[in-house]
Amino acid sequence: MTATLSPRLAGVLARNAAYIPGGVSSINRIIDPPLAFVKGEGAYLWDIDGKRYLDYHAAFAPHFLGHNFAPVTEAVIEVLQSGASLFGAGPTLLEGRLAELVCKNVAAVEKVCLQNTGSEATALAIRLSRAVTGKQHFIVMQGGYNGNHDELACNVFNSLAEIGPRVSPGEYPLRPLGAGTTIEAAHLVHPINFNDLESVRYVCRRYPVAALITEPVLQNIGVVRPRAGYLEGLRALADELGFLLIFDEVKTGFRHAIGGYSEISGVKPDLVTYGKAVANGYPLALLGGKREYIDYIIHADPAKRPLLSGTYNGHPVAVAAAIRTLEYLLAHRAELYPRIEALGRRMEEGLREIFAAHRVTAAIARQGSAFAYYLMPEAPVDFHDLLEHHDFERDVALRRALIELGIFMVPIATKQCSISAAHTAEDVSATLAHVERAVASVWSRR
């Protein structure tokens, strides 16, 4: 796409790119059209040229209460003024308070470890599952993203040609997301398709599997929901075959319910990771789960003790943000989750009506505040289904048309959109009016 850049935008792009590879601090932030944001408030973003956007990207989902949510910002200011610092020795009152809040309110968490990023939490989950089971292999989902580290960063943003034809029961070749990952991963990591229980059995018959890690709803390829009985089936297989079930709730946790999708489905994993919405935009992540497993961190036998360490773990700023976020969610849950569900439903119905009116083949998938449109007849059940049927080109074209109109859905195909508590019914109506225009424009170009 060729856009005419303002001198300000061109300036920041050129300066950043001179000193930072790609000019951005996470490679998936390179977007087309290029944009640089300078302010976020509530449901809105402002770019460097002062243009305002209604935001559905939410920085890949943390801003569940909206950007710069005042109570959380105040908690951060208060903690900075309180004399709290990063001490790096001994326990802190803040981390204890947060851990207690989580353990008392999230059924899947009896004990919890504090970290900074989702990737750290999932890496620790894998390490812990190996320490507990004494096994090395694990199962991941194609189309699931569980973090940037060697063993988990695979099989999600690939093409059909890279993944190969559908197999079931069976596993897929490991496709790392980048160069330089360890060769060991190829032997120990087994990507299968979501919603396919037979393949779990298939892999477990062949390899000693320590854990299966999955998002309970795949939210890195839109919103791919578990079929009825699937998560229960995973639970039963974990119990039967002796691997740990890890739910990666980095995106779903606190957003869909205080106890994440585990609470909604009633399926309790052995280990669970959280991040993103837990601190509404501040860098905090959690690994929680059953006490008997989490306590391996302090196992009496050093040979069974997986390493948990991190200079910034439990940083007071992030912990204060998480405590205030959680307190707010707990105090307002009865009103907040149903209100956001209603906004989501209106968005879903509106999108469906618009695509139908324009005779565009499309399906809408949603869980609460998270929604995605798919340009294919039915919402996909797994990554293969998506790769085989979705119109990736038009998906990006629609996002670009919406950006022109001031609606920010990140211009990357299939990326899930997030409604926040700051969005209003008027925002949703305005968005739908713009979607109508954008669909008309994109589908008029044959």
Ligand SMILES: Cc1ncc(COP(=O)(O)O)c(C=O)c1O
């Ligand atoms: C489900 C899931 N797990 C883990 C991660 C990694 O989290 P982070 O980017 O904080 O390392 C992400 C990030 O998008 C995610 O969506």
